[in-house]
Amino acid sequence: MIDALNRAARKVPTWAVFVLGLLPIPYLFYRAATGGLGVEPITALEREMGLWTLQLIIAGLCITPLRRFAGVNLIKFRRTLGVLSFVYVVVHLGIWVGLDMSLRWGQMWADILKRPYITIGMVAFVLMIPLAVTSNNLSIRKMGGAAWRKMHKAVYAIALLGAAHFIMVQKVWEAEPLIYLAVILGLLALRARPLQKTSGVRAGG
Amino acid sequence: MAHRWTNTLTRNDITPKALWLNRRAVLGGMAAGGLAGGIAAPAAAQSAPLEPNTLEEIRSYNNFYEFGTGKGDPAENAGAMQTDPWQVTVDGLVDNPGTYALDDLIGDMTIEDRIYRFRCVEAWSMVVPWNGFELGDLLQKLGPQEGAKFIAFETAVIPEVMPGVRRRVLDFPYVEGLRLDEAMHPLTLMATGLYGEPLANQNGAPLRLVVPWKYGFKSIKSIVRITLTDEMPPTTWNRLNAREYGFYSNVNPNVDHPRWSQASERVIGGGLFSSRQDTLMFNGYPEVAPLYEGMDLSVAY
Numbered sequence: 001m002i003d004a005l006n007r008a009a010r011k012v013p014t015w016a017v018f019v020l021g022l023l024p025i026p027y028l029f030y031r032a033a034t035g036g037l038g039v040e041p042i043t044a045l046e047r048e049m050g051l052w053t054l055q056l057i058i059a060g061l062c063i064t065p066l067r068r069f070a071g072v073n074l075i076k077f078r079r080t081l082g083v084l085s086f087v088y089v090v091v092h093l094g095i096w097v098g099l100d101m102s103l104r105w106g107q108m109w110a111d112i113l114k115r116p117y118i119t120i121g122m123v124a125f126v127l128m129i130p131l132a133v134t135s136n137n138l139s140i141r142k143m144g145g146a147a148w149r150k151m152h153k154a155v156y157a158i159a160l161l162g163a164a165h166f167i168m169v170q171k172v173w174e175a176e177p178l179i180y181l182a183v184i185l186g187l188l189a190l191r192a193r194p195l196q197k198t199s200g201v202r203a204g205g
Numbered sequence: 206m207a208h209r210w211t212n213t214l215t216r217n218d219i220t221p222k223a224l225w226l227n228r229r230a231v232l233g234g235m236a237a238g239g240l241a242g243g244i245a246a247p248a249a250a251q252s253a254p255l256e257p258n259t260l261e262e263i264r265s266y267n268n269f270y271e272f273g274t275g276k277g278d279p280a281e282n283a284g285a286m287q288t289d290p291w292q293v294t295v296d297g298l299v300d301n302p303g304t305y306a307l308d309d310l311i312g313d314m315t316i317e318d319r320i321y322r323f324r325c326v327e328a329w330s331m332v333v334p335w336n337g338f339e340l341g342d343l344l345q346k347l348g349p350q351e352g353a354k355f356i357a358f359e360t361a362v363i364p365e366v367m368p369g370v371r372r373r374v375l376d377f378p379y380v381e382g383l384r385l386d387e388a389m390h391p392l393t394l395m396a397t398g399l400y401g402e403p404l405a406n407q408n409g410a411p412l413r414l415v416v417p418w419k420y421g422f423k424s425i426k427s428i429v430r431i432t433l434t435d436e437m438p439p440t441t442w443n444r445l446n447a448r449e450y451g452f453y454s455n456v457n458p459n460v461d462h463p464r465w466s467q468a469s470e471r472v473i474g475g476g477l478f479s480s481r482q483d484t485l486m487f488n489g490y491p492e493v494a495p496l497y498e499g500m501d502l503s504v505a506y
Contacts, residue, residue, distance in 0.1 A: 040473050099477065
């Protein structure tokens with residue numbers, strides 16, 4: 001069955017996953033504009049885009065454990081998921097800047113400096129930029145596989161910062177963001193020991 | 206009473222029901238059609254006439270943590286709360302203490318229309334056409350005693366119908382309080398309805414406080430206890446996080462909140478392309494400023 005899954009995955013082009021992954025964006029904007037996200041569509045849309053970002057990062061973190069522990073090889077989609085998560089975080093940030101804050105730059109700058117959850121979110125976003133920029137074959141060739149993989153381990157920090165951002169946006173301790181954090185910690189823990197034993201031979205990130 | 210606050214807006218200024226029922230659809234259509242410019246919120250809120258939010262907006266976007274922390278949770282869950290019969294206990298430094306049936310407590314109060322701005326500490330706002338009576342009138346009837354300096358309120362706790370209480374998202378019962386002179390101010394309202402209809406449960410039925418110059422969490426909902434006291438009473442959000450939520454919690458664009466800048470606010474109901482508007486000192490009710498004369502509002506936040 002796993003072989004069949006791997007054979008099927010080989011046939012799916014990455015661009016198809018990418019295009020499919022973009023579809024929720026116009027759909028959510030349409031829902032927001034037509035009342036489907038409630039009477040405060042901007043906050044709702046901002047939240048949806050943030051959730052998609054985090055979910056796509058988590059999906060990307062699942063790829064290596066899936067291969068290692070289940071033999072499912074979806075490695076060719078890993079960069080696609082990463083670039084998709086970047087698109088969503090750009091939309092998330094764009095909604096904050098353009099719709100939520102209405103381009104009040106002074107207030108935004110003060111928020112980035114003063115409000116820890118915004119600071120953390122912004123750090124995570126900035127860390128994602130070099131990863132998105134180098135998510136192409138040319139960059140891997142230029143940098144060399146080892147250096148590229150090392151750099152892209154920054155996604156571990158990004159995932160944790162993203163979860164912290166989500167937890168801190170809430171006024172009280174909520175279950176949902178804590179579940180996201182737990183899932184991310186679990187996925188990172190799966191990498192910790194096996195990596196040392198195999199001393200980097202299969203260090204796919 | 207001579208000091209009575211007079212509304213510059215009358216019942217006639219309230220959006221006709223047919224209109225407010227349709228406004229959402231109109232706005233939705235405009236947003237979808239990309240006619241963003243037409244939905245701009247009033248920038249100079251103080252001089253522009255207040256346009257009340259629709260009943261749908263007021264009833265679907267709520268904070269009432271007893272019923273859940275999501276904005277839609279109260280509308281979804283609060284219907285199960287039984288508000289008739291309803292009892293309110295009055296105690297503390299008061300001449301007429303007791304446990305009153307709601308009608309015995311407030312049946313003789315004069316219900317007025319009050320169109321107030323409502324500003325949440327989360328930096329969003331609405332305009333609500335309340336029906337209610339002045340808290341000062343009720344206090345006159347209850348007779349605060351000499352030593353009474355503060356008034357404390359408590360919200361109902363009914364775990365069977367309140368999922369947020371079962372999950373203990375806050376330290377319930379929800380409690381709030383005012384200084385007695387704040388409570389006696391003619392702007393301070395006890396609301397029993399809005400748009401001429403009884404309060405929906407998610408809006409704090411059957412009896413809630415409305416203090417329009419303070420952040421919304423001060424305006425405690427579904428009140429079951431009123432206590433007159435000589436000490437500043439504890440308040441729920443202050444107990445949870447004193448750095449973020451003070452006892453006074455006056456709307457103040459100049460005092461920064463650790464979590465949200467309070468300089469501006471998003472007006473609910475403007476749709477996807479509405480812009481922020483500047484937040485006004487005391488939420489646009491400068492007549493309350495004398496209450497705080499001589500106080501440093503960045504310390505007493």
